[in-house]
Amino acid sequence: MSAMREAVTGTYLDSFLYTIKLSALSALLGAICGALLTAAVMRVERPAWARQVVSSFAGVAANLGGIPLAFAFLATLGTQGLVTKALSWFGMDLVGAGFTISNFAGITVVYLYFQIPLMFLVTLPAFEGLRPTWREAAANLGASPTRYWRHVGLPILAPSLLGGFLLLFANAFSAYATAYALSSGGARLIPVQIRFFLQGNTITGKDNLGYAMAAWMIIIMVAVMGAYLLFRRRSEQWQP
Amino acid sequence: MATVISRSKTPLWAWVVITLAAIFFILPMLAMARFAFQRVPVALLGRNTLFDRWTLDGLVDMFRDPDFRPALWLSLRISVLTVALTLLVMLPTALWVNVQAPRLRSMVETATLLPYVVPPIALVVGAGGAFRNLAPWFLRSDYCLVPFYAVLAMPFTFRSLDTGLRSIDLKTLIEASRSLGAPMPTTLLRIVVPNITSALSGTIFLTITVVLGEFTIASLLLKPTLPLYMSYSQGRNPQGALGLAVLLLALTTLLFFAATRLRRRGAERYTIRIGAMP
Known part of the structure; x- marks a missing residue:
């Protein structure tokens, strides 16, 4: 049990907090952008195939990850990246502004690549469950669009938005390959740390720490996913 | 009006x-x-150089690399075995849930979501710790990845098969076949399987995408699969590594599209409610 305690003290606690902060931020941004994208796609009625195309691509992008994603962003926002260079022509210095693809902000941006489409896939059924008649009824009763969203739309969407946030959090929390490839194993993320302990078996007595960290990870994941399933059950009651 | x-x-x-x-x-x-x-x-990229020196050399160099082929073969062999294991385990499970125990469906479905709760890194740490003492030969074999990948693919494979089976009148088909005297294996192979070919191919495609994309477990168990090779060759031949990444992405995208296409044909109302595992 002492390993369990040691895994959440000192620098290891810092790693946990770092990972949780990163997951929470990428989940929050992913949830907001994903919900916005869903709302935008829902407003597109023509061409009719547009929604289908976005859904299909979201399915692909949400499952994207690992090494190819890291490569793509290194080529885009790395020190020799296309966008980094393009911005420097306009006099904007990304690296000077404290942005590197392997630091906190960088990993967050990269994670958004799979977080936003995942949010889209999770919330699309809820958005589709918003009946047009409710909007029309609200409009007939004199409610402005803002009022409609505040009193009808958002309360109905709330469980699925919160559930989506939790799913995104869990998703970022367990991601490993992308972060590993972005920062060559030097990141402070918990999954990368676990690898260090598992392979550094020469430090005697420390490999228990790897197990303890993995156990803590599972505990956090069970809590988050349990809450997610509760929200999901609640959000499904409005869906056709 | x-x-x-x-x-x-x-x-x-x-x-x-x-x-x-x-x-x-x-x-x-x-x-x-x-x-x-x-x-x-x-x-040096600008309007004048935009169309200069496009080449496949990086990729060609990579194909010539002596380490590339073994990695490709290993990934292909593991794909085939993972597909086999998945069908061997998940098809009977999905059948059983659909025919014998529909009430257990939500339980089984929740169980197949295990990889969403236990991150791959924790999975490999736990299983690694257990097998190191019980059966050390298991982790030494390159094929030890197969059960891990079958588990990682479970959320996709079970849903795909389950949707396929739900879209046909399974009970009637099986009863008709049995009453005509066909034994269960014949019923399975000649009646059920031909009716869910699209769900089966979808399952196979999704399993292959999982195998071709997985990095975490292979890297922790030090198995030289294609994604691992891609990551390591980034230093030696960055162009080739990125070219390979482009190819793999294109391939998995195609497989994924094919799978969702097939699934849509199999069941109209299917929606993906739960997503990804990077």
């Missing part, structure tokens, strides 16, 4: 959001493809 409330047309903000999203999602892919196939440093 009922008044028809006209739907407003797509507002400007929606197009802005969609355009920004499209840029965010397409640009990294273009940047990666450019890096992989164009030998012009970013600093």
